[in-house]
Amino acid sequence: MHQFGFIAIFMVLAVLVPVSMLLIPYALTLAGIKPHRPDKVKNDTYECGVRTVGGSWVRFNFRYYYFALSFLIFDVEAVFLFPWAVHARQLHWFGFGAVLVFVAIITVGLAYEWRKKALEWK
């Protein structure tokens, strides 16, 4: 039950903080500290401060998806290689062989991508 008490405190905080954030402007307006003068720019949707160019429903080139997938695969490969590299000495040749097989399988995929021209942007 002890741990659940902490969770309960966090849940109360998680509700209190955003609600108070929303209530502060109202409180300031009611107190007469904050003036109320809306205009077009103020009511605009805030994205990042830079004026938006064009619509956001544009089509992306589908090649992004090839590169995203390839990136993901090699990213995951790196994540798997790091723990092996840290313990390479303890894992001896068995670990080396296992990693070699793993890299070989990924390389087959890379060779496939390369020969099928998935790595070219045209």
Next chain:
Amino acid sequence: MPIRDYYLLSPEISLASIAMAVILLDTVVKRKGLLAIFTLAALALPLAFTISLWGEEGRAFGGLLIVDQFSIFFKFLFLGVTAAVVIASQDSVTNFKRFQGEFYALLLLATSGLMLMSSTGELITIFLALELSTLSAIALVTFFKTDQAVEAGIKYLVLSGISSAMMLYGMALVFGVSGSTRLEEIAQAVGTTRLLDNPALLMGMLLMVAGFGFKISSVPFQMWVPDVYQGAPTSVAAYLSVASKAGGFAVILRVFYVAFAGVSMEWSMLFAVLAVVSMTFGNLIAMFQSNIKRLLAYSTIAHAGYMMVGLAAVAARNPIGEGLGTQGLLFYLTGYAFTNLGAFFVVIAVAQKLKGESIDDFAGLAKRSPLLAGLLALCLISLTGLPPTVGFWAKLYLFSGAVQADLVWLAVAGVLNSAISAYYYLRVVKAMYMSPAASDERLTPSPAISLALLVTTGGVLFFGFAPSYLLDFAVRAARGFPG
């Protein structure tokens, strides 16, 4: 890690290596026709490993992998089905021109997943193997990239995702109750508790049935079957209906006979009810189909029902104490593989020439090609379960197992359903022999499909006259298998 562990895994390792070799070969060779020949020839390697493993009993990787007669039986079945499907899909894949290497590679990867499924004794490995086979199969279903194929693929993807999620949830619950993912340790934890006193275990078991039920296309997880079979390349539909279903049954047998052996009375009744619902639903809907692939799709749902009779007959024993249900189910799966592949291959042969898959296209086939009509009639008779075909013996063994397990009502339901199924199977036969043909042009099947037909229908007839060879094989596979 001793070398022996890898030796026990060698069929799967070699099959996956061949899949990668096919991908690499596809990037260098210009004559794509070589790929099918290479795939077929290379299948000899995992087959050789499987033959050399015959008679071995062992565990590898700390019990993750179980090699016994049961798993080797299924490995033979999967390799045989894959070889037949490679031969039969050779024409359509070559005509399509694109993605030939991918087709064979994905087929091999799906098979390696199925082979792994039949020989694991651990829940997470079962899940991984199941996903390997299902994901490859999804890509194969969408192979022709027509609207219908893509629709079928998306349906298969979404529904398999849902069923996998349910199965994982079930596995998590079973793990929570038993504290282990190993089937034997689950069996110890489950013991002979009453399921109704243990709602978490009951829920976990039911959710796992949902996941496996998707794979074997039993009611109520059958929604994907007709659309996927219609949209997929016919050879892939044949593969799904036979290999994928056998893989599902291998896992169900392993999980339920090992892990839940203590509560077999409860799940035996569950499978008995599912069996009756499944066969009745499949047979009733199949009567109203006009497309031959949809008809075969509903017929596979019905056959999943017949096969579940073997699961329900877990209590059936012969005088030596061996499980009749398991033997009958293994026999049925193999006989069904020969029969259903044969039926699908005739559909491929006819569709290649006529570009149509409706039953009307088969009208008068007996005049245009007596051989194809005869072979399809043979396969349909075997699906109905009439002698002198392997389907007759398969149903005989299964239903006699049900009678021995005191499930006479289940056997009666099975026989009644076979009678219903005769109506729509023989309707196709009637169209082929009694209806006038649209034209008198002769149909000659291509050499590749003829070879595939020779193997499968040869099996239907051979084991129809000499079922003892196959039965001995099934008995040996089921021996030593708990249950």
